[in-house]
Amino acid sequence: MSRYDVIVVGAGNAALAAAVSATENGAERVVVIEKAPREMRGGNTHWSGGVLRFAFDDPREIGELLPGIEDEFENFYDGISPYPKEDFHGDLMRVTSGRTDPVLSKLLVFNSFETVKWMKQVGGIKMEPAITLSAVKKDNVMVWARGLVVRAEHEGVGLSRSWFATAERLGIEIRYGTAAMELLMGDDGRIRGVKVRDDDGISVLNGRSVVLGCGGFEANVQMRTQHIGPLVGAAKVRGTPHNQGDGLRMAMNVGAMPWGQWSGCHATPISAEWGDFAPRELTDRSNRLSYVYGIMLNRKGRRFVDEGEDGALFTYAKFGRAILAEPGAKVWQIFDSRVVHLLEPRYQTSKPITANTLEDLVEQLDIDDRAHALDTIDEYNAHAREIDDGFDPTRKDGLSSRGLALEKTNWALRIAKPPFYAYSATGGITFTFGGLKVNEEAQVIGTDWRPIKGLFCCGEMVGGLFYDNYPAGTGLVSGATFGRIAGRNAAAAG
């Protein structure tokens, strides 16, 4: 039987932040248990784009994360707007219809920049500008999406690799291929350890405290179907196959309180050509988020969302689910040649269907009612606008269609100039919103509303932050924020 100060379950961004923080705060024997084998380690963090949303008042403050940036990018700061804490919190409130946990969301937002600086200084994570995702060129200046300027160098792959390197440098033990199965609780109500399963069978790890950072239930078809519904149950998985809800079930078995939107998830438009699980080497390249510059048609030939409701980084996390509700869970994104240069580089992982007329384009799509699809495009074009009317891809341009039953409220440019392009899309699940109730100390709260002694939680497992929707780049900063707190408090737990 092994005895540890802190046992960390999982090896993604949140768990490794917790392990590093526990060590930084004096814990000597810290172990990370990772269910995946070494070659599949790192959870969704590996698959992620590594983009980090955080609040700052003056764009020049970002410079400390990106040394030498002005030599690389001329006028770098000119295209960055300040993103004060109130705006970050306002975005969280807006996209969750005011339902984000009032305490935890403020803790996340108010610590966001500090957390990212800590990831760099203590976590050893190098950063780079998130250019392919959040910058658009206008008049020779790169204009950046608000709050989304920085990502981990080499995206999720680099982020995950750096966390492991730091953990190893700090002497943190990492056990691969070791699945946590059960939390052990003493008669005094304290968590005393974890029962695990590895190639040698079942054994017990004892510890003074346990941090759960082992993800949601996005890869578990039964739990998805049960909690979110059959449509999402059938969704393709964008990240790790290992997040099966184990930590949530284990915690609830010892009395932890489920919290947040268990019927909700982050699901995005992805290429319909991908398999049930995204290949590890292609990470997040499945995304198809440039729908704001075109329209989406379902297999009945109808539009079904306001593609221009908001910037894609504020709608992508709910539109995947909207697509899953359409016939066959498949839609087509249609663009003309005036906007095709605006499509994000991830579109290059599939070949579009192209044609010189809209009739020829629609003829090639597996749309059941092609005549209706052409009518939809014609009707859209009759109410849409022209570039000279004020089309501006760098901001919400207010260029709305006029007179459609379902308006497109920004970037409503006519689909008029051949050649025309179509990309398929389905909904891919990224992560689940339901989690556990935790307090500001990242302690897990029981159904008796008291903290469960010795049990902490971080990352996707924290319930209550996201409802229906999510602002891009928040998951990793949330994971590191709560991971850091969990690790610090787990180290101190006597």
Ligand SMILES: Cc1cc2nc3c(=O)[nH]c(=O)nc-3n(C[C@H](O)[C@H](O)[C@H](O)COP(=O)(O)OP(=O)(O)OC[C@H]3O[C@@H](n4cnc5c(N)ncnc54)[C@H](O)[C@@H]3O)c2cc1C
């Ligand atoms: C394709 C994609 C792109 C994304 N892009 C971004 C982005 O750019 N920015 C952003 O902020 N967020 C992004 N996200 C979301 C982000 O990746 C997650 O919010 C974040 O990585 C979750 O971190 P985590 O540590 O909670 O979980 P994970 O990183 O998923 O780690 C969970 C860990 O627990 C392990 N585990 C599971 N069960 C057990 C068990 N029983 N015993 C032991 N170990 C177990 C898993 O193997 C894994 O190591 C993206 C997600 C995906 C899938």
